[in-house]
Amino acid sequence: MSEIGSRRRATVHDVARAAGVSLATVDRVLNGRAGVRAATAEKVEAAMLAIGFQRDLSASLLARGRDLQVVFLLPDRSNEFMESLAQAVERRARSAAGERLDLHLRRLRPLDAQALARELDALHPGACDCAVIVGSETPSVLRAVESAQRRGIAVVTLVSDLPGSARRHFIGIDNRAAGRTAASLLGRFCPTGAVAVIAGSLSLRDHQDRLEGFGAVMAAEFPRLELLGPVEGYDEPQQTRSLVEELLARNAGLAGIYNLGAGNAGLVAALTASSPAGAVRVIAHELTPSTRAGLASGCIDVVLDQNPDNEIRQALRAARQSALGGSAKIATDPIEIAVFLRDNLR
Amino acid sequence: MSEIGSRRRATVHDVARAAGVSLATVDRVLNGRAGVRAATAEKVEAAMLAIGFQRDLSASLLARGRDLQVVFLLPDRSNEFMESLAQAVERRARSAAGERLDLHLRRLRPLDAQALARELDALHPGACDCAVIVGSETPSVLRAVESAQRRGIAVVTLVSDLPGSARRHFIGIDNRAAGRTAASLLGRFCPTGAVAVIAGSLSLRDHQDRLEGFGAVMAAEFPRLELLGPVEGYDEPQQTRSLVEELLARNAGLAGIYNLGAGNAGLVAALTASSPAGAVRVIAHELTPSTRAGLASGCIDVVLDQNPDNEIRQALRAARQSALGGSAKIATDPIEIAVFLRDNLR
């Protein structure tokens, strides 16, 4: 690492020589194409391992005269967080082009598994190398992922994983840890009283995980605090607003609120309308216009965020690595749970 | 962005044709080499702008048959944070090699401006394209930075900026915001009582900035809390330990401590020795073995971190961009102030 001008890296030529075959044969093995005897392929693989060959993706893309095609399939008109994910894709598009990555963004009807499956099925291996999707765990999606992978399109799940599927890699946060973090902060913020939990829908895997983590730390570390809920606001601003208003009206001594779902516009509206701003400690998820406003005005204390920009960046790293072929496990940095107060807003 | 298989990007050939010159001339202009009439150079520059030419760094590196040489000059035996920065460089080295970046790490005597200047002066443009340094604001360093830049070596400052210098770019956090964040949390944690501040040295720019941010928010938002200090521990575990022991002994009702410097091993030792663990709310900087242990045992509540891995990654992005030549401002993601509790430890 430290010697300047270290030794030359191994190339396909070296592999060919070491294996006693021609360049074309090495290339065929490298790209998993037919027309190579099993024995020959073995020899090549062995040679690659022996001399520590590492393929040069940039040179490969250069030779192909084609950029790496990455397609993002994200929910449309879903919520502010998905919007910011989409914006992160668009922000990356320019600099990605400099690294020969072509980004494509397609928005789908939220929670429409059929639509997602259809889009995946329509992806042509020639026109798409990697698909990055946010999807729910339904049979049609699982099948479409399997099919895409088999066609040679690497599928990366984002935000919400499909653990049982054929997806190549997952990029997202540890939602139980997020729930635990919320409890840790809210517990330290609230000396006494009651704490309410609002979820989007308990049928969503990430919401369920957050709730579990929150409940566990609350019970273990802050047994003095009374727990209210969870109630479900279906990630809907209107419904969330009503829930919060009701909570505030019915519980004079309410000390804290943890909204582990979306619909934060409603949360902020209800809090702003209630008289003494800042009387209740509030934690929500995802940095969006609504939660930013909440932090700025002081009605939200903390926002837990999964940093869309970093998620997109890691997704692209995964796309590059999957394009390198091979079945080596893809290595990306874990997505951290970012904690934002008014004072460290980016 | 969204059409698959969009138009071909402009190449040096296109520039040459548009400007009515040969490839070699374009290349000379691109690399700022001599032997081109001013008028010709102008024509080429105009053509590049007109057709939106964007140089392909990977192809350039490929043609040169040489990787981009990036040298990190970091303080040695300084503190745990610098150690983790160095480790981050080493972690990146492998994957960086895949992108034709050769990383070199050199450790220098801490706070030795002469040594840093000497190392910078010794850097040969042929063997080093970009130098990433952590340095203090002294005349000899400023001069060496200026000289390196003039020789064609891009200098990137890390963690601690040199605002008046010729450095090409800075990677680091907003330390005033870090101080504000600490105050925001500590204020919410502590209903009443006194809060003590420990610094490394008030002559360090980043420490001074943190103190200012902390003081500002404390005065504005939590006037009910009494402020003790700042006292200086010189980033030294032993001295920091003594300071904390003294603080705890003299102030029975001490509610919180903010250590905005290093020397956290001493902080943890003193807290662990004091009787009721967790009685005082504590905020420190940088995720290191010591602060991790503190979070795990509960004697530290929050750690503010500047995420060395991300800083190194951004430094490498800056290195790539500076290698593209031109004087376009380098674009990197801002380094976020990460907030860690025991529950979202990575």
Add this chain to the structure above:
DNA sequence: CTGTTAGCGCGTTCAT
């Protein structure tokens, strides 16, 4: 001062 040309690591015809 400027142009020509070979070749970097890899993928892809087209022969063999």
Add this chain to the structure above:
DNA sequence: ATGAACGCGCTAACAG
């Protein structure tokens, strides 16, 4: 089933 040769965008040696 396998190999030779050319081209991707760019640089560098060598002519002119």
